[in-house]
Amino acid sequence: SDRRRSVACRVVGRVTRTVVLESEPSGARVFRRDYAPAEAEWEELGETPLTVERFPNGVSRLRFEMEGRRTREIAASVGVLANLDPVPLDLADAIPEGMVRVGGSAGNDAYGLFVPGLEQAPNIHLGEFLMAEREVTNREYAGFVRAGGCDDPSCWPQLFVDGDANLSFDEAMRRFTDATGRPGPSTWEVGTFLPGLGDYPVGGVSWYEAAAYACYAGRELPTVYHWYGAADPFSSPHVVPLSNYRGGAEPVGSQQGISRDGVYDLAGNVREWTMNASGATGRSRFILGGGWGDLEYSFNDAVTATVFDRSALNGIRLVQSIDSTNLEAARQPIEVAFRDYRTETPVSDEVFEAFRQAYSYDRTPLNARVVSADTTDSWIRQQVEMDAAYGDERLTTFLFLPVAEAPPFQTVVFFPGSNVIYRGSYADLGLGQIDFLVRGGRAVAVPVYLGTFERSTDLRSDIQDQSNQWRDHMIAWTKDLRRSVDYLETRDEFDTDRLGYLGVSWGSAVAPAMLALEDRVRAAVLIVGGLLMQDAQPMADPFNFLPRARQPTVMINARWDSFYPLETSGRPFFDHLGATGDQKKFVLIDANHGVFSYDRNRVVREALEWFDLYLGPVR
Numbered sequence: 001s002d003r004r005r006s007v008a009c010r011v012v013g014r015v016t017r018t019v020v021l022e023s024e025p026s027g028a029r030v031f032r033r034d035y036a037p038a039e040a041e042w043e044e045l046g047e048t049p050l051t052v053e054r055f056p057n058g059v060s061r062l063r064f065e066m067e068g069r070r071t072r073e074i075a076a077s078v079g080v081l082a083n084l085d086p087v088p089l090d091l092a093d094a095i096p097e098g099m100v101r102v103g104g105s106a107g108n109d110a111y112g113l114f115v116p117g118l119e120q121a122p123n124i125h126l127g128e129f130l131m132a133e134r135e136v137t138n139r140e141y142a143g144f145v146r147a148g149g150c151d152d153p154s155c156w157p158q159l160f161v162d163g164d165a166n167l168s169f170d171e172a173m174r175r176f177t178d179a180t181g182r183p184g185p186s187t188w189e190v191g192t193f194l195p196g197l198g199d200y201p202v203g204g205v206s207w208y209e210a211a212a213y214a215c216y217a218g219r220e221l222p223t224v225y226h227w228y229g230a231a232d233p234f235s236s237p238h239v240v241p242l243s244n245y246r247g248g249a250e251p252v253g254s255q256q257g258i259s260r261d262g263v264y265d266l267a268g269n270v271r272e273w274t275m276n277a278s279g280a281t282g283r284s285r286f287i288l289g290g291g292w293g294d295l296e297y298s299f300n301d302a303v304t305a306t307v308f309d310r311s312a313l314n315g316i317r318l319v320q321s322i323d324s325t326n327l328e329a330a331r332q333p334i335e336v337a338f339r340d341y342r343t344e345t346p347v348s349d350e351v352f353e354a355f356r357q358a359y360s361y362d363r364t365p366l367n368a369r370v371v372s373a374d375t376t377d378s379w380i381r382q383q384v385e386m387d388a389a390y391g392d393e394r395l396t397t398f399l400f401l402p403v404a405e406a407p408p409f410q411t412v413v414f415f416p417g418s419n420v421i422y423r424g425s426y427a428d429l430g431l432g433q434i435d436f437l438v439r440g441g442r443a444v445a446v447p448v449y450l451g452t453f454e455r456s457t458d459l460r461s462d463i464q465d466q467s468n469q470w471r472d473h474m475i476a477w478t479k480d481l482r483r484s485v486d487y488l489e490t491r492d493e494f495d496t497d498r499l500g501y502l503g504v505s506w507g508s509a510v511a512p513a514m515l516a517l518e519d520r521v522r523a524a525v526l527i528v529g530g531l532l533m534q535d536a537q538p539m540a541d542p543f544n545f546l547p548r549a550r551q552p553t554v555m556i557n558a559r560w561d562s563f564y565p566l567e568t569s570g571r572p573f574f575d576h577l578g579a580t581g582d583q584k585k586f587v588l589i590d591a592n593h594g595v596f597s598y599d600r601n602r603v604v605r606e607a608l609e610w611f612d613l614y615l616g617p618v619r
Helices: 002-015 138-146 169-173 207-216 224-231 233-242 349-359 418-422 435-439 468-488 511-517 542-548 566-576 595-615
Strands: 016-021 029-034 043-047 050-056 059-065 072-077 099-102 129-132 160-162 165-167 271-277 284-288 304-306 319-321 369-375 379-387 394-402 409-415 443-447 494-504 521-527 553-558 584-589
Touching: 029 050, 043 050, 099 224, 129 224, 138 207, 160 169, 165 169, 207 271, 224 233, 224 271, 224 284, 349 468, 349 511, 349 542, 379 468, 394 435, 394 468, 409 468, 409 595, 435 443, 435 595, 443 468, 468 494, 468 511, 494 511, 494 595, 511 521, 511 542, 521 595, 542 566, 553 566, 553 595, 566 584, 584 595
Parallel strands: 409 443, 409 494, 494 521, 521 553, 553 584
Antiparallel strands: 016 050, 029 043, 029 059, 059 072, 099 129, 129 319, 160 165, 271 284, 284 304, 369 379, 379 394, 394 443
C-alpha cells in the first residue's frame, strides 16, 4: 500500500502543481475551467488569497468575481499562473465598459520582439494599458458615420498619401465609400451594414478609416508592441484552434479564443490595424492577427497592408493608454524583414564551392584531453578540451556515453536552441532534449559552440544579419562541429560510420551549413526549424546550404510556431532540402515552438524511428 501511495504521489506530481492565487483587493471568489472545450463547466476554487495544492497542468481559464468590482477572466498555462502577481479587480466604474487591463511584453531585451520578421526590432517596455475586450462592431462604426465622422476632417490624418500623390480630404473621402457609393466600409450597402450583422466586426476599412474611428471614440489603435504584448505569440496552440479562420466573420466575442488578459478574437475573425508604419514612407501599416479568410499561422506573422487597403477582412480594435512609458518610441515606424523563400533561388554550385573554401580548415593536431568525467545511472559524462580550428581557441565538447550499451556507440552530434547564448556556465547545460538518445543506447556529443556558455562573445542572439560578426560565428560553428567529429574518430568507443545530427530550434536553423559541410553525418533530425526573414551575407545564409544538405532528414515542426511560421518559413526550408523522396519527412505537431512540452512522446518516437531507419537499431 505504501508503494501504491508513492506511485500515486508521483503521478499527481506530474499532472498537477501548487498554485497560489491572489487578487487586489483580496476576498474574490475564484472559478476555474479547462481552456477547451468551450462547454467545460466552471468549478469554484475558493476565495483569494487561495492556495490550490493540485492545480491541473496545462492551460486553464480563471474567473475572479467580487461584489462591486469588475469581473475579470484570464487564461494561462499553469506555469504562468504559478508565478502570477495579484490580479487587480477594478471598481465597476473605474475603467470604461468593454475594456480590460493588459500588462505584458512583446519580447525581451536580449532577443528583441518574438515576431518573425521583427526579431531585429528592439524590445520596448510599456506600462499597463487598456485594450478593448472585443473588436469594433458594425453597429459601433455606424454611430461614427451617423455622427458625420466622414464629413468632419478633425479626426482624420492630415496627409493622405497614395504612392507619390497626396490626396485632399475630399479626394480621400470619395474612396472611403461602400458598395453603393455611400460613406462607409467597403462591406456595407446604402450607407449601412447588412441586416443581422450589427454585432459582427466591422470589416472593409482602410487604415485611415480605422484611425479616424479611434479618434472619434477617444482612443487609439494599438501599436505593434501593445498588440503582441496582449496577444502573446506563444499562446497560439490554445488560442488559434478556438478562433475564427473559417471563411466568414462571426459575432464579436462568440469564439472562445481568449487571451491571457481576457481579450477575445485577437486571432482570426478580422485583421486588426495598428498604429505603426512599416518603414519610413508610411504607405503601409501593420495589420495583425489574421482574418477569417487567412491561414492560421497569420496570428504569429508581422503582416502589413497599404494604408488604402479596404479588404473585407480588415477591422479595428482599440486601446487606451494609462501609462505613457515609452509610448512615443512604441509608435515609431518599424522596418519589417521578409523574404519570400518560395521565389528565391540558392546560389549556383560554382559560387557555393567558393563559399566552401572559407569554411575549410587544416587538420592540425587536436591536443585533446578529458578534463573531467562523472557517472549517473544512465550515462558517463566526459568533458573534453581540444584545440579549435581557428585562432588560439580551445574547444570544449561534452560526451555522453550510455552505460547500458557496449561500444562502439552510434553517436549523435547535438546543436541546441539559442538559450545557450544566454547561459554563462556549463552547469546550465540542459539535458532534457538529449537524454532520450543516451537512455536509448546512443552516445551524444555536445560541442560548446563559439558564443555560448563559457565561450561567450559579443553575440547577443541567434537572429542572422549581414554583419561580419554573424558570418564569422557561422564559420566557427561549423568548425566546432567538424572538429568534434574529428575527435570522435580518434576513439574506438564511437562508431563514426553511423553518425547522426540533432538540431533543436537554432540548431535546426543553422543545420543546412552543418550538414552540407560535414558528410560524415549520415542522418539528421531537425526539431522546430525553419528559415529566418533577415538577410545574411550569402556565404553565411543557411538558405544557400539547403540543397547541399542531402542526408536523410526528418523535420518535426509546430503548426502554430511563433518563431518559424509554417508556410513562410518551415515548409520552404523542407522543400529546399537536398534530400529527396522518402529520405526526407515532414512531421507536423499541433503546438507552438516548444513541441517537447506539448507532445514529447511523439517527438521522441519520430526521432528514434528516423535514426533507427538510417543509422540502424541500437539493439
